Amino acid sequence: MHIEVRGLNKSFGDFNAVKDVSFDIEKGKLIGLLGPSGGGKTSILRMLAGLETPTSGDIVFHGQRVNDLPPQERGIGFVFQNYALFKHMTVYDNVAFGLKVKKLSKEKIRERVMYLIELTGLKGFEHRYPHQLSGGQRQRVAFARALAPEPQLLLLDEPFAAIDAKIRTELRTWLKEMIERVGITSIFVTHDQEEAIEVADEIMIISKGRLEQKGSPWDIYKNPETPFVASFIGESTIVEDISILKGFESLSDQPGTKALIRPEYIEHGKPGEIKLASAATTATVRQLHFRGSEWMVELAIGDTKLITYRSLEREVLQVGGQVQVLVHRAYMFNDDDSWIMENP
């Protein structure tokens, strides 16, 4: 289902939780709503669902304005963070619930439920109750139940939040594959950037009620439109005074110039180890964090901290030791967070 949202606003009393949000979602896409807590993600999801009335703006599904349609007439499936399964019903009955409401025949219901149980890898669990399942299995039941009435749009509110880390990673990949297979337009809310980057076809960054940027994870990472987006997606350091870095001194006559630097823009090594050493700045190794496949290296130039990485194959640096640092790229912005330039 194609989705159009125009000038969406939501106020609670005199607090504006969602401010002039507009976007389009193509049929079949998996969209991640990402942003800090309290930014308005859930409010947007709830307005799409019809659980919350917009203060103003239009919500259009497949060419039809749905603002005045109740949730059950919008063709939507839901998956919540806390499963929200019926505790006193078996897996089978949970999945069948939406179909019974639709008054389908017993055979039709059975056919659809068994198809979904197979699709979601729950065969053999039909007669179990929710408390006899793991968190991951419960969430798969929730997914099967949401898909049963063949919705046109699937809304997922922090679907992985209550699941432990290892299963969460598996479940993410599983969900992405499942959604692709079913071909349903889906929107999920998360505050976990890794999750959004890994799962979503497109990410919408929501902060303070506004849509900051919408695009593919790669596009948002490479071309952030605001400093907020740049710092929210991926690892980065903000350098308050860019003139401490060689090659950037010419910018020191613009007071208030800050720079955002990603780890991969930084080349570092012992003197003699890096090219163009004459253009490099000397830094001290402040901390080394073992990350499994690499070290996360915290460097200091005076009071300024820089985060970067170093692969395990290379000789391990010593805390307190000196290295040469070369910064290849930075995003520059003013005190008021407006961009100055990129790639000076």
Ligand code: ATP
């Ligand atoms: P989280 O990630 O913490 O769930 P969110 O981005 O989903 O946050 P929302 O739940 O949409 O944010 O909330 C946005 C803002 O609106 C918050 O400041 C919240 O306190 C406020 N808000 C949400 N629902 C109501 C309500 N029913 N009454 C008053 N304020 C509300």
